[in-house]
Amino acid sequence: MREILTMWRDTRMIMLVAVTAAVYAAVLIPFKGLTIIPGITSVRPANVFPVVFGLMFGPAAAWGAALGNLIGDIFGGTLGPGSAFGFVGNFFFGFVGYKLWGNLGGLSSGVRPDFREKAGRQLVEYAVVALVASAVTAAIIAWGLEVLGLFPFSVLGTVVTVNNLLAAAVLGPPLLYLVYPRVESMGLLYTDVMRDEDLPTVGHGRQQAIAYGITAVSVVWVVAGIAVSVGVQGVEFGAAPGGDVFRQGGSTVQIVLGAVAFTVLFVMSALSGERLSEMTAPATRTRAVEGGSD
Amino acid sequence: MxxxxxxxxxxxxxxxxxxxxxxxxxxxxxxxxxxxxxxxxxxxxxxxxxxxxxxxxxxxxxxxxxxxxxxxxxxxxxxxxxxxxxxxxxxxxxxxxxxxxxxxxxxxxxxxxxxxxxxxxxxxxxxxxSNEEIVAGLRSLGLPYAFCFALGTALRLFPTLLGATSTVRQAQAARGHEVGRGGPIERLRSYVPLLVPVLMSAVRDVQTQSMALEARGFDTRGERSFYDRRTFGGADWAVTLFGLALVVGGVGLSVLGYGNV
Incomplete structure (x- = not known):
């Protein structure tokens, strides 16, 4: 996870944080009017960006997604106490992709995410990445609003997972197909921009084990959180986020479950590696070093 | 725009x-x-x-x-x-x-x-x-300079992207592509061809802007100095106290039941 901090040493990574945040916010805000839960969430086609940018810009996309969501909250009129959890949740939305790609064993395509070769296997791998990224973001935000006593976990857990997954899964592959080779030729993939010593050095076995761990914790957290809401708190499954469930959060079981899950997730993230740097062709790296972007 | x-x-x-x-x-x-x-x-x-x-x-x-x-x-x-x-x-x-x-x-x-x-x-x-004031203000609150710079730059780029969208839209319209016509779905679909050019123009600028920054000695690790750094004067203290009073007064009145429906 050290790349999360070391990336701030590089000017281009800092600029990529700003670009990711600006693009994310610029597409989030016009759609704030298409409300799902007023003041909380809306239809968000922009949710494709954290996952796609995460695969290209790595840690810069994680920070950019977090900042972009915050800017979107301010200028979209949805700023509130939940925005802090939105910041953390969206950070993980951009963070998960580059951690998982290539580390999912049999589910991995073994090639970089440009959808030029092994397209079918890339689609499967991308779908898993999008699902895990959506689930972890939903879990963090739903847990946050539960902690704040606003909504039961199941309401936001389901809405945010589906909302994130739809945009990321449907729009992601064509966008990567169109954009990835261009960004690669500019030498702006994080694997090209960051120095090798700034990237995590973790063995393949541990990388894969932790990728599985992040996948399991993310999905189990969302499923268990929804189950606790429905089974223990008595919230109807698929309950619309209407007045009867508003301010019904604050379950101790949910708070403890989330605290444990988040701690485990954080520790695993800190120990994780990434495989994309091994998939980047040496020729691309050479171009980047020479500064031949155009 | x-x-x-x-x-x-x-x-x-x-x-x-x-x-x-x-x-x-x-x-x-x-x-x-x-x-x-x-x-x-x-x-x-x-x-x-x-x-x-x-x-x-x-x-x-x-x-x-x-x-x-x-x-x-x-x-x-x-x-x-x-x-x-x-x-x-x-x-x-x-x-x-x-x-x-x-x-x-x-x-x-x-x-x-x-x-x-x-x-x-x-x-x-x-x-x-201004962008520089935002960065300097956030820095003075103790946030890391690079983080402040990224946030300030994102705030500056955000309207720039809206401007770039307008330019690309006009360029596409000149080629016969109609944007923003028809029903809601049709309108949304008409924006898709704008996505990649706008996105790539933003990403392309990263290289030139980074080089321009580094040519001017941009370094996130050293201690920063700011041109035209303003002192926190009497008016600032008054406004800050007013902001604090709004927080305390607002929360207090709300707890007492005022302003609810």
Whole structure:
């Protein structure tokens, strides 16, 4: 996870944080009017960006997604106490992709995410990445609003997972197909921009084990959180986020479950590696070093 | 969008002369008041106050640029919010398609005003605070310089991207591509061809901007100095205390039951 901090040493990574945040916010805000839960969430086609940018810009996309969501909250009129959890949740939305790609064993395509070769296997791998990224973001935000006593976990857990997954899964592959080779030729993939010593050095076995761990914790957290809401708190499954469930959060079981899950997730993230740097062709790296972007 | 893409308006109003820190404190106070009350009359205070401040600071042009977003958020919120609160009081709207009680109406109006107050309040801040002041202000709060720089740059790039979208849209229109026509789905689909060019123009600029920064000695690890760093004067202290008073007063009155529906 050290790349999360070391990336701030590089000017281009800092600029990529700003670009990711600006693009994310610029597409989030016009759609704030298409409300799902007023003041909380809306239809968000922009949710494709954290996952796609995460695969290209790595840690810069994680920070950019977090900042972009915050800017979107301010200028979209949805700023509130939940925005802090939105910041953390969206950070993980951009963070998960580059951690998982290539580390999912049999589910991995073994090639970089440009959808030029092994397209079918890339689609499967991308779908898993999008699902895990959506689930972890939903879990963090739903847990946050539960902690704040606003909504039961199941309401936001389901809405945010589906909302994130739809945009990321449907729009992601064509966008990567169109954009990835261009960004690669500019030498702006994080694997090209960051120095090798700034990237995590973790063995393949541990990388894969932790990728599985992040996948399991993310999905189990969302499923268990929804189950606790429905089974223990008595919230109807698929309950619309209407007045009867508003301010019904604050379950101790949910708070403890989330605290444990988040701690485990954080520790695993800190120990994780990434495989994309091994998939980047040496020729691309050479171009980047020479500064031949155009 | 053909004019300057920046939202900052260079004027010499009292708001412009304040430091970014005191404006942030004021913004927190305004947002708190807008957040803690439900009744539209109470929420109207920060909304109207922010709007007047925006106009006086020369931000009318900025408001017009984002008016459609504010309008859409307000209208949609007003339509959707009634289903998020229990009915109460006499029925005030009784039509074949919609039936609203007084409580639902007031709640929806208050929530829509809150959203508008957030947007307008944020606009006041970026209208009166330059990118450099935002970075220096956040840095003085103890945030790492690189993080402040990225946030400030994102705020500057955000309207630039909207400007780039307009340029690409005009270029595509010149080639016969019609954007924003037809039904909602058709309209959305017409924006897809704009996505990649706008995205790539933003990413392409990363290289040149990074080189320009490094040519000027940009280094995130050294201690920064800022040109025209403003001192935190008496007016800043007064505004900060006012912001703090808004937070304490707003929360206190809300707890006592004022401003609820």
């Amino acid at each position: 053909s004019s300057s893409p920046s939202l900052y308006v260079d004027r010499a109003t009292p708001l412009h002369r304040l430091t970014a820190r005191s404006k942030l404190a004021l913004l927190v106070g305004v947002f708190t008041v807008a957040y803690v009350f439900d009744h539209p009359l109470w929420v109207a205070v920060p909304l109207v106050g922010s709007f007047v401040a925006l106009v006086l600071a020369g931000g009318w042009r900025n408001f017009r640029r984002l008016a459609y977003i504010v309008g859409a958020l307000f209208v949609v919120g007003f339509v959707v919010w009634p289903s998020f609160t229990p009915a109460g009081g006499p029925v005030v709207v009784d039509l074949p398609v919609v039936r609203l009680t007084r409580r639902e109406l007031l709640f929806a109006l208050g929530r829509s005003e809150r959203i508008a107050a957030f947007v307008v309040g944020g606009l006041v801040f970026v209208t009166t605070t």
